[in-house]
Amino acid sequence: MNLADVFLETLNVTLPIFAMVFLGLVLKRLRWIDQGFVSTASLLVFRGTLPTLIFLSIVQADLDATFDPWWLGFFALATLGSFLFSWGWARLRVPRAERGIYVQGAFRGNCGVVGLALAAGLYGEAGLSAGGLLLGVVILIYNALSVVALSRYQPDTATDWRSLLGQMVTNPLILAVVAAVPVAALGLELPSWLLTSGEYFASLTLPLALLCIGATxxxxxxxxxxxxxxxxxxxxxxxxxxxxxTGAAWLAGFEGRDLGVLFAFFASPTAAASFVMVKAMGGNATLAANIIALSTLLASVTVTLGVFGLRAAGLI
Structure with missing residues (x-):
């Protein structure tokens, strides 16, 4: 396969995702969808369709092929490393009042939507299953580290760790992973009608979520x-x-699907949840929103070039 074919194959993965994002932007400008739609659809995705998608992708997966403690542990360590690197850079180059917002925006990715969409585009159901496991790990880390960074530079804001812990253990995405792993591990078979209905519901996730990202x-x-x-x-x-x-993952020996899914999560734009957390803690919500918007716009270029480079090098 020559480079032109590799590039076209890469566009087949990334263009559908970012086309839906920019379609959301256009529909909002045309006033076919409004903020009410975005709020309702986002809530439906977070509480219903995305947990269902994660649950089904893990239940229907071969855990022997997707569950790798070293792979999951590496991603957790890499996320912590990204957080520390961002914080160190912010201390050198960013005004103190904005450091926490900068750090969260720089390390916290939208893995639940864009990361999973990329993983599915690259590897289908196997990518979704592997991504679902990674998502269960990263949600806990993202929330804890974000509060650490924001509270450090918002001295007038008291950090309610009990509330934070409660939010994490009741997070629908984490609950979906916790519920799915034993079902998959025990090989329990769900009724076919339930699986079919669940797949119909879960199929709403990525189109709705990507449209909402574009609309914001x-x-x-x-x-x-x-x-x-x-x-x-x-x-x-x-x-x-x-x-x-991604370079560290390659040096650690990951390749193929393992490296591709890691890249999809590393390369996801800033998560919309970062805006919610900044606003709740009395920070500069405008800056947080701008980071989300710019990183999402950049993603259409950087993700495409990243996937193309990795495929051209034969790494994924």
């Missing part, structure tokens, strides 16, 4: 001083950290 984008996010700071965090999220994380 702002093309003016790079304007002014806050825009430049947001651009810096977005470049860290979409270029520096994916390159470092």
């Amino acid at each position: 984008l702002s093309l003016s996010a790079a304007v002014g001083d806050e825009g430049r700071l947001a651009l810096g965090a977005s470049l860290m999220k979409m270029v520096t950290l994916p390159a470092l994380g």
Whole structure:
């Protein structure tokens, strides 16, 4: 396969995802969808369709082929490393008041939507199953580390660790993983009608979620001083950290699907949940929103080039 064929194959994976994102932007501009739709659809995805998708992908997976403690542990360590690297850089280059927001925006990826969509585009059901396991690990880490960074630079905000722990253990995505693993491990067979109905419901996840991401984008996010700071965090999220994380994974011996799914998660744009957490803790919510918007816009280029480079090199 020559490079032109590899590039076209790469576009077949990434273009459908980002086409849906930009379709959401267009539909919002045309007023075919509004903020009410985005809020309702986002809640449906988070509480219903995405947990169902994760549950079914794990239940129907071969855990012998997807459950690898070293692989999961490496991703956890790489996420911690990304957090520490972002924090160290922020202490050198970012005004103190904005450091926590910068750090969260730079290391916290939208793995639950874009990461899973990329994993599915690259490897189908096997990618979804592996991504679901990674998601269960990363949700806990993201929430804990985000609160650490934000509370460090929001001294007037008290951190309620009990509330944080409660939110994590009741997170629908984590509960989906916890429920699915024993079912898959024991080889329990669910009724075919239930699986079919669940698949219909779960199939709403990626189109709805990607449309909502697009509908919340702002093309003016790079304007002014806050825009430049947001651009810096977005470049860290979409270029520096994916390159470092994927390079470390390759040096650790991962390749093929394992490396491809890791890249999909490393290269996901900043999670929308980062805005919610910043706003709840009294931080600069505008900066957080700008980082989400810019990293999502950059993703259409950086993810495509990343997948193309890895495939051209024969690594995934």
